Amino acid sequence: MKHTLTVLLLLFSAFSQATVVLVYHHVSDKTPKSTSISPNQFKLHLQYFKDQDFKVIPLNELVSNLKTKQPLADKTLVITFDDGYSDILANAHPLLQDFNYPYTVFINPSMVPKKAGYFLDWQQLKQMSADGVLIANHGLMHDSLIKNPLGVKPQQWLNEKLEQLQQAEQIIKQQLGQNWQYFALPYGEYSRPAQFKLQQMGYTVFTQQSGPVGLSTELTAIPRFPASMPYDKLTPLKDKLNSLAFTIAPETQHSATVVNGQLPVDSQIKLEVKDFYPGMLSCYVEGLGSVKLDWQKDQSFRMNLDGEFKPGRVRANCTAPSIAKPGRYYWYSKAWFVPYQDGSWYKY
Numbered sequence: 001m002k003h004t005l006t007v008l009l010l011l012f013s014a015f016s017q018a019t020v021v022l023v024y025h026h027v028s029d030k031t032p033k034s035t036s037i038s039p040n041q042f043k044l045h046l047q048y049f050k051d052q053d054f055k056v057i058p059l060n061e062l063v064s065n066l067k068t069k070q071p072l073a074d075k076t077l078v079i080t081f082d083d084g085y086s087d088i089l090a091n092a093h094p095l096l097q098d099f100n101y102p103y104t105v106f107i108n109p110s111m112v113p114k115k116a117g118y119f120l121d122w123q124q125l126k127q128m129s130a131d132g133v134l135i136a137n138h139g140l141m142h143d144s145l146i147k148n149p150l151g152v153k154p155q156q157w158l159n160e161k162l163e164q165l166q167q168a169e170q171i172i173k174q175q176l177g178q179n180w181q182y183f184a185l186p187y188g189e190y191s192r193p194a195q196f197k198l199q200q201m202g203y204t205v206f207t208q209q210s211g212p213v214g215l216s217t218e219l220t221a222i223p224r225f226p227a228s229m230p231y232d233k234l235t236p237l238k239d240k241l242n243s244l245a246f247t248i249a250p251e252t253q254h255s256a257t258v259v260n261g262q263l264p265v266d267s268q269i270k271l272e273v274k275d276f277y278p279g280m281l282s283c284y285v286e287g288l289g290s291v292k293l294d295w296q297k298d299q300s301f302r303m304n305l306d307g308e309f310k311p312g313r314v315r316a317n318c319t320a321p322s323i324a325k326p327g328r329y330y331w332y333s334k335a336w337f338v339p340y341q342d343g344s345w346y347k348y
Contacts, residue, residue: 018212018245023224027092058102079103106138106184109171136182140164147345195220209333214245218253243331276320283318
């Protein structure tokens with residue numbers, strides 16, 4: 001199938017600054033590499049942040065700035081962990097305290113009493129909370145919001161998962177006294193209906209697609225850069241830490257993400273930025289590689305997606321070098337989630 005991506009570029013009066021949110025999972029040499037960073041490599045990350053004068057801020061400070069439209073200070077970082085593994089306390093917490101860096105752990109409350117020693121228990125979480133760690137919501141049972149089982153309607157599945165999300169929020173509040181209404185999406189998967197409902201419920205939502213955070217970032221789709229293996233090496237991480245946020249129109253950030261064989265890709269994107277040369281913008285799509293951009297006279301361009309999206313998670317990463325800040329790049333990632341033709345979902 002052939003899809004086209006039309007992007008309207010509107011000139012903006014100022015270039016963007018950004019805060020970068022990093023997501024880790026395990027900090028261990030003994031856990032799956034795809035979700036892990038070694039304690040030694042993690043310490044190198046923290047030392048690099050310090051040496052390069054990055055300011056690590058708590059997640060609630062970033063969210064407050066986004067909600068009140070306060071300027072985001074340049075070279076600011078937020079550190080987050082998903083899933084609530086016990087090695088976070090054993091290996092990451094002492095290092096973060098040594099550097100005096102705040103951080104957030106997103107947990108699944110139903111997993112806390114299970115697999116003793118593998119997940120953080122409530123006593124450990126209370127200790128971390130007393131140390132100033134922000135504990136937030138990763139869903140009750142780490143279920144995707146979009147992967148409804150065959151025979152279950154998507155809306156029914158979504159309503160069930162969001163009801164469980166509310167239950168998880170209440171458990172965290174009862175156990176720890178923390179009630180942020182911050183939600184890290186399990187597997188980073190979401191849909192336009194999910195965004196709408198989460199917005200109505202008052203949640204601030206974090207994805208797993210790459211990109212920095214700017215003042216135009218929608219509160220229902222805040223990007224985070226993965227920093228575990230294989231993305232833990234400092235050389236590529238440096239570009240991400242120094243990335244800048246495009247000013248993205250709200251309708252782009254609320255466009256459809258679930259794509260099947262019967263529906264075209266909802267891929268219209270609008271950017272408002274002045275600080276790059278249009279001819280220098282490039283986009284890379286998983287499975288298709290670098291794609292051709294056809295520029296129009298009105299400064300819109302068309303991204304030619306000539307090929308099929310295979311079932312799974314597909315992302316387009318678009319970058320452009322800054323004029324005002326040489327050596328730094330604007331970055332935006334668009335996610336699509338593609339089931340099989342029979343409506344069943346890919347495995348994790």
